[in-house]
Amino acid sequence: MTDDRKLRVSKIRNGTVIDHITGGQALNVLAILGIDGTSGDSVSVAMNMPSDRLGKKDIVKVEGRELSQDEVDVLSLIAPAASINIVREFEVVEKARVERPSMVEGVLECPNHNCISTEDEPVQSRFAVVDDGVRCEYCDTIIRDDLPAHILAE
Numbered sequence: 068m069t070d071d072r073k074l075r076v077s078k079i080r081n082g083t084v085i086d087h088i089t090g091g092q093a094l095n096v097l098a099i100l101g102i103d104g105t106s107g108d109s110v111s112v113a114m115n116m117p118s119d120r121l122g123k124k125d126i127v128k129v130e131g132r133e134l135s136q137d138e139v140d141v142l143s144l145i146a147p148a149a150s151i152n153i154v155r156e157f158e159v160v161e162k163a164r165v166e167r168p169s170m171v172e173g174v175l176e177c178p179n180h181n182c183i184s185t186e187d188e189p190v191q192s193r194f195a196v197v198d199d200g201v202r203c204e205y206c207d208t209i210i211r212d213d214l215p216a217h218i219l220a221e
Contacts, residue, residue, distance in 0.1 A: 077111070082130040084152040084159075085142070090115050090123030092145050097127065098215035099141050100134070108132060121148060140168045141175070144201065145214055167196055175201065175210070175217045182206040192219070 088096055093112050102108050109130035118124035133153055134142070142149060143165035153161035173191040177184050183205050184192040194201035200211035210217055 078157050079109075079111075079128050079130045079154050080157055081155050082128065082132050082153075083134050084154060085127045085129075085134075085146070086124070086150045086152060087118065087121060087148045088125040088127065088146040089148065090118075090121060090125055093125035093127050095145050095215045096125070096142060099145070099218055100127075100129065100138060102129070137171070137174050139165055140171050141214075141218065143167045144171075144196065170195055170204075171201065174219055175214070176219050177203045177206065177208055178210060178217060179203065179206045179208040182208065 085096060091114065093114050097103070097110070097112070102110055111126075111128040113126040115123045116126060134151060139151060144167065146165065147167060149165045151161075151163050151165060152159045170193065172193045175192055175194050177192055177194075179185070182203060184190045184203065190205070193204040194210070195204055197209065200209050201214070202209045
């Protein structure tokens with residue numbers, strides 16, 4: 068076996084492996100998942116690995132955690148080619164590719180401070196997924212860059 072084919076990160080017993088993340092986006096994936104090093108989650112990250120499909124890819128392994136559909140929906144916005152592998156007892160029991168939703172609700176904060184979905188209003192944020200980002204359904208503000216900065220804290 069050549070050095071390029073050796074396992075670089077050990078298998079996880081239970082949790083989620085996010086593969087085929089666009090190269091350089093792993094840290095944004097961690098931000099989406101709320102992983103900042105203080106959560107106690109056991110996480111493995113591989114960045115800029117060779118990939119036939121993407122050229123370079125990132126991989127994130129999170130021990131002891133399966134992603135919610137909201138997390139997968141937001142993840143799909145920055146890693147549209149990603150695959151989600153659910154691991155139980157060291158075996159992949161479920162594998163799926165992310166799909167971009169047409170709408171995300173309650174997971175992003177509108178950057179427009181005058182939007183009804185911000186501050187003290189009891190209105191959940193709602194964004195349409197468009198070709199060049201996400202568009203607020205209330206004020207039409209479009210977020211094109213730095214999507215992780217607009218993720219609502221849990």
